[in-house]
Amino acid sequence: MAGRRVALKAIDWLAFAERVPPNQRGMFNALKTRSDAIAAKLASLPEAPAAIDWSFYRGAVAKAGMVDEFEKKFKALQIPEPVDTQTSAINAQEAEADKSATAYIEGSKARIAEYEKQLEKFHNMIPFDQMTIEDLNDTFPETKLDKVKHPYWPHKPIAEL
Amino acid sequence: MLSRLVFVSANALKGSGPLGAGLVQASRSLHTSSQNLAPVPPLPEKGGKVRHGIFPEELFQLLYPKTGVTGPYMLGTGLLIYMLSKEIYVINHETFAALSIGSVIVYGVKKFGPSVAAFADKLNEEKVAKAQEVKDAALASLTQAVEQEKKEQWRAEGRTLLFDAKKNNVAMLLETNYRERLHMVTNEVKRRLDYQIALQDLHRRMEQEHMINWVEKSVIGSITPQQEKESIAKCISDLKVLAKSTKATV
Numbered sequence: 001m002a003g004r005r006v007a008l009k010a011i012d013w014l015a016f017a018e019r020v021p022p023n024q025r026g027m028f029n030a031l032k033t034r035s036d037a038i039a040a041k042l043a044s045l046p047e048a049p050a051a052i053d054w055s056f057y058r059g060a061v062a063k064a065g066m067v068d069e070f071e072k073k074f075k076a077l078q079i080p081e082p083v084d085t086q087t088s089a090i091n092a093q094e095a096e097a098d099k100s101a102t103a104y105i106e107g108s109k110a111r112i113a114e115y116e117k118q119l120e121k122f123h124n125m126i127p128f129d130q131m132t133i134e135d136l137n138d139t140f141p142e143t144k145l146d147k148v149k150h151p152y153w154p155h156k157p158i159a160e161l
Numbered sequence: 162m163l164s165r166l167v168f169v170s171a172n173a174l175k176g177s178g179p180l181g182a183g184l185v186q187a188s189r190s191l192h193t194s195s196q197n198l199a200p201v202p203p204l205p206e207k208g209g210k211v212r213h214g215i216f217p218e219e220l221f222q223l224l225y226p227k228t229g230v231t232g233p234y235m236l237g238t239g240l241l242i243y244m245l246s247k248e249i250y251v252i253n254h255e256t257f258a259a260l261s262i263g264s265v266i267v268y269g270v271k272k273f274g275p276s277v278a279a280f281a282d283k284l285n286e287e288k289v290a291k292a293q294e295v296k297d298a299a300l301a302s303l304t305q306a307v308e309q310e311k312k313e314q315w316r317a318e319g320r321t322l323l324f325d326a327k328k329n330n331v332a333m334l335l336e337t338n339y340r341e342r343l344h345m346v347t348n349e350v351k352r353r354l355d356y357q358i359a360l361q362d363l364h365r366r367m368e369q370e371h372m373i374n375w376v377e378k379s380v381i382g383s384i385t386p387q388q389e390k391e392s393i394a395k396c397i398s399d400l401k402v403l404a405k406s407t408k409a410t411v
Contacts, residue, residue, distance in 0.1 A: 008329050008332055008333065009325050009328075009329060011322060011325055011326050011329060012322075015319075015322070016319065016322040016323075016326070018319075019315070019316045019318075019319030019322065020316075020319075021313075021316055031323075031326060034330065035326055035329070035330050035333075038330055038333045038334055038337070039333060041333075041337055042333045042336060042337045042340075045337060045340045045341065045344070046340075047340065048343070049343050049344045049346075049347035049348075050347065052347060052350060052351055052354075057354050057358075060358050060361075061354060061357045061358055061361065062361050063357065066357065067354070070350060070353070070354065074346075074350055077346065079339070079342050079343055079346060081335070081339055082335045082338040082339055082342075084331065084335060086331045087328060087331055090324060090327050090328055090331065093324070093327075094320075094321075094324040097320050097323075097324070098320070101317045101318075101320055104313075104317055105314050105317055108310045108313060108314050109310075109314075111306075111310055112307055112310045112311070115303045115306050115307045115310070116307065118299070118303055119300065119303050119304065119307070122296060122299060122300050122303070125296070128289045128292045128293060128296075129203075129289055130203040
């Protein structure tokens with residue numbers, strides 16, 4: 001009855017909890033309660049069952065050979081380990097999650113690059129009180145007055161003044 | 162304006178030695194190099210220094226080495242007297258008109274100039290402040306957006322924890338199941354052995370009780386009526402003896 005022990009990784013629930021985004025908190029809490037319940041159940045069971053006192057039984061039971069037979073069969077018994085059906089599914093989930101996470105991180109990096117570019121533009125901008133109107137139109141293209149569409153001053157619809 | 166340029170270039174030609182702060186203006190050399198500066202350097206905040214409202218400071222600095230402090234004044238006085246006496250400038254009605262209008266203009270500017278300038282400056286300030294606000298808001302939101310993205314990336318990195326937890330759960334469940342099986346086997350075996358022992362005990366007890374009952378019955382059955390009468394008589398005589406002895410003691 002040697003127990004094979006797949007080493008349980010110690011999980012830092014605090015660090016895990018920090019990383020959970022707020023919209024997934026419910027799922028996280030459910031997972032935690034489930035895990036705690038399982039761990040509690042595991043802890044409540046002693047690792048090895050209580051040993052049977054064969055000598056006492058040998059003296060007590062009158063039927064000849066019964067105890068010896070039981071003892072022999074008991075010692076020879078191999079309890080099959082429960083089959084692990086879920087780990088492969090979990091690994092598949094993990095691979096998929098990795099893929100989607102890397103894709104998300106790529107997108108995130110692209111977004112960060114964009115933001116950085118705009119930040120650069122703002123940092124390298126000349127101060128407003130040294131700008132001319134042309135400089136302003138260069139830096140903020142949306143301020144450029146469309147002199148073709150509205151040829152007469154103020155070059156924009158009156159409502160937008 | 163051109164006079165100022167003349168003075169500035171004159172100073173440059175003389176290999177201008179340091180003549181104090183008065184010389185150092187924002188001397189912009191316009192288009193002296195083939196490349197134009199971009200962005201165009203900003204216009205100076207204040208115009209060139211002038212004395213008495215019209216005469217540029219450079220004139221005084223120019224004449225200072227040769228004629229000292231009073232030089233330009235003497236030059237001015239001399240020029241004026243020359244023009245009046247030689248009638249290069251003729252005094253007529255227009256002179257007085259010019260003088261009165263000039264004095265009113267000067268008075269007006271001196272009195273209301275600063276407030277008007279402040280008002281115009283305020284208008285400009287507001288425009289600049291609005292633009293600045295926009296820029297600040299944009300900067301703040303961009304930096305925050307970058308931070309958010311980085312935070313989300315950090316969160317995504319924590320996904321291994323989730324799968325570790327899941328695998329742990331699976332392992333724990335398997336282990337629990339295995340232990341339960343072990344315990345079940347042991348308990349079952351023990352129960353069967355205990356049952357055998359209990360069975361044996363029951364047998365023994367039943368045999369004992371049966372035997373006792375049988376012995377009792379046979380003993381009682383073996384008491385003949387004659388023996389019974391004799392034992393009853395003996396009991397009565399014993400009781401009488403006892404009664405006598407107790408009566409005596411009481």
